[in-house]
Amino acid sequence: MKILNELRPSAEGFAGIPQETRIIHSILLENDTIKPYGLLNSNTAPLGPSVARLDRLKRDLRYAQARVVLELAENGNKKFFEVVNREIQKLLTAQALKFRTLTGYKVRLHGVPMQDHGDFLWRKYFSKTLDPKEMTNVLGGDYVAMRFPWQMLQSVGMKKPLRKTYARLDTSKYDVFISQTPWPARVSPNTQLVVRYHDAIPMFYPHTIHNAFRHQFTHYFPLKSNIQQGAKIVCNSENSRNEVLNLFPGHEKLTHVIPCAVSDLYKATDEVPSRERLRDIIRGGIEPATAPEFLSTREERLFYDRHLNADTLDYIMMVSTIEPRKNHSRLIAAWNALRHLGHENTKLLIVGRPGWHVESTLESMKTFQQRGLLFNVSRVSAGDLRRLYKGARAVVCPSIAEGFDLSGIEAMLSGGVVAASDIPVHREVYGDGCTYFNPYSTGEAVQAIQRLLDPANAEERETIRTRGEKLAQRYRRSVIADEWHTYIDRLRARTA
Template identity: 40%
Template sequence: MTTTTATYDPGLIDMTNEANKKIKVLLELRPALDGFAGIPQEVRLLFRGLRKIESVDIEGLLQTSHRRLARGTSDTGFFRKKISAARRYNRISNVIISMAEKPYRNVLDIIMDYFQKRAEVASLQISMVSGFGKIKLTRFESKSFEDFTWRTIFSKTLPASDFSLVAPANHRVCSVPWHTLHTVGLSTLNWRSTPKYPKLDTKGFDIFIGQTPYPARVDPDTAYVIRYHDAIPIFMPHTISDKSLHQATHFYAMMSNVKSGAWFACVSEATRQDLIRIFPEVTDRAVTIHNMVAHHYFLENSAFERVPGIIRSRLYEGDPSKGIELLPKFFSLREKENFYKRSLGDKHFKYLLIVSTIEPRKNHTRLLAAWEVLKADVDPDLKLVVVGTLGWEHSSITKAFSSWIDRGDLFMLNAVPAPDLRVLYRHAAATVCPSLGEGFDFSGVESMASGGITIASDIPVHREVYEDAAEYFDPYATMSLVKALKKVLYEEGAQQEQEQMRQRGGEVSSRYLPEQIIPQWERFAERVVAERKSIKSSTTTVFEEKNSSVSST
């Protein structure tokens, strides 16, 4: 299948950076602080990819959704003097602590912090009304704190071999929480038709990359880029949690980004087309740069015997404190061992795999219904392995799972590291991607890269990303999925069909390797900076011509 290529075309521009001058990029890292897959994974891979570009000098923006972070280091301040090395280390250490709890400080620090908070609120209010207030970004110097940056931000996605590449990178700290920025912007709707968000002091950076619509403005000399993942909060608000708030924060922040002249680097052409439907004026500022598949996923001759051990070690217990228990109840350790020996003892048992957050949009119940039909009509020994964390409105899904969990036919796993997930992909009868809506969907590509079979819902983004390497089905029809599974797994010629899918899957998934995607980011960054300079130069020329005209008069 040939996709619409608004994917970045290097032929559109032919330029190089100024001699020995790197493009300074600030990348929002907030999503990377949580989760394994999806956007958190993409953020880590993007940071790694940009670190590998010689013409780019990248720092991350440290910010949390709700917690106010301690200030990092700065060479300027109230007393305008440099702090000692000891106090510098203490500042960075307190930033780390503030991500989990309030750091202990002396009385003077507490007083200064109080006035800083008051000044910060006043500054944000001024920025809403006048646009002159800026949120100062302080420094997080990673030297001596590499263990923190590695384990907190990067290790859930990147291999240990990337430690020296990403762990020493420095970052900036935005003390104001992301959610506060949204609240401040939305509050201006009380007297404005379009929201006005606070401004980050990004002076010195050529490009700022925010994840999803970002609730702030940037310095005029900084090019604004939004990594746009999907428009689900707009077109499918019924499928998300906190519907009203989530939809409003997404839409109005995006409206502000568009008004600010931001570029949009979309994760798929399907996502780009959704964006243009909402804001046609960004057509020329929206490009498609697909997500990268992590280099954890590749074809290897792993032994099937590893699968039962992975399932046992990664079983998801749920949250017993909230009454969410996802494991059978056993009276003794011996009973537990016998149960899993019976359930996983067959060295060649067959299983379907789904890797996705447990929430309604991901369509787990459709897969469950199709799997039940297959067990009843074709293969009573077929297992179902579900990998993913609990999302919103998961109770009806986990309730439907519970009886099969108790029988030892369905296994829910969580926090599965990529090397183990690679094995599960490789040996699954098929990885099923049944979602009703996605921006990209990593699992199908990861399955293909690992030598697995992918069966996916027939939605535009799947057709674009997976092309003809997957078998498709109607996500609203159970029997359509049953038919697809039978065709690929059980009908005459299924073995040949699987071999063709594996071969084609390897070809398609290779398009999303870092070495294919990183050059697109490099060319895009050069284009954005060049056009920013061109606009600035034109503005300066017009201003000088006006001044010259006034002087002549």
């Protein structure tokens, strides 16, 4: 059984979907009863003609392979003529895709040997989540690529005369194709399309996302097309499944739930990270885009020496891209209130880079950053994030809406204690492993966090922490891997 797995999101960073994409591919590679292939499709940059010639070139093959790798890296030259050339190539490639879509001519996939480019493959697509021990398994896999980037497939389906019509992808060599989001193309009749569904934020919370009209269209209509093709929708939670069925009633038989798997790098250990180690992790990860400005390096050093004192370091934390639905502003308000309720030395640590519609949130942060009370860090390794989780007085997950929310489970597995917004998906995923608060109430957030900070509640805090660590075991990679293998067996039985 040949399974094609889309790897596009795995090139994108530390967010939930990229992390899970890496884990799913690793799980597929472990299954001896299937033959997985990784689809190295770019997000925005089209590949040149070299990729289409790889399987028939007799001369300069190594050069052509290296050229494809460079194009996949998307590290384009910034010189004027190179930029102009790339834009011309994009226009020509888009016209070629439109022609194929109009005529029904299939988009081909091309094998890309990666044996000589293991460093690129590992660092670009897998290293941010997987343990280095898995590198050999990953590099031994098979990979294919396509010329047309994901965003171009979406754009062709958005514009007249092809509006809501999608290109045909030649997947005839594969029994199953797993896409990590609604897929903007049609697959071959013999291929079972499986859509990994994370959330319906563009549909039910469109006011919280950037480029909202495009995101809404590119979410709804590809998903509608997928369902019309008979795609299976594998949701990451019952909450996400309910959202799919809210959008497209009557398709219960197409849906299934497999929760997100958490990287094995998040685990409780005997290590008790020292305050000096935690201070150094925070200091070394300060996010440049939001960092306070200093007149000199000496002033900067003195500032952090004064405000990140290991002897008194005490903090609560949140892990997420800074964006409206994550509710950073509510947490900042609650934390500031806590500072006036006997927790004046407790810092706020926000792990994540700025996203979109963040101007007011960044202004709120800036006031406290300049006083050395709030720190924004990014580019934190999984090992260091595990230490930060364990060293925090509380990990707060205040989102207004989520598809799953990995950060709370990561914290629980790392030995942290969690306070979370009382939304359906948190109740489903976190169960009794945390304390809850109304995401629209600063007062309730204060009470929930204070419940974890108050020394008089030490026994209750430990009970919540222990329950959380036990509950989070159900999202271990080995547990979720069994669910994927069982589901694949069901697909095999149906396609046999």
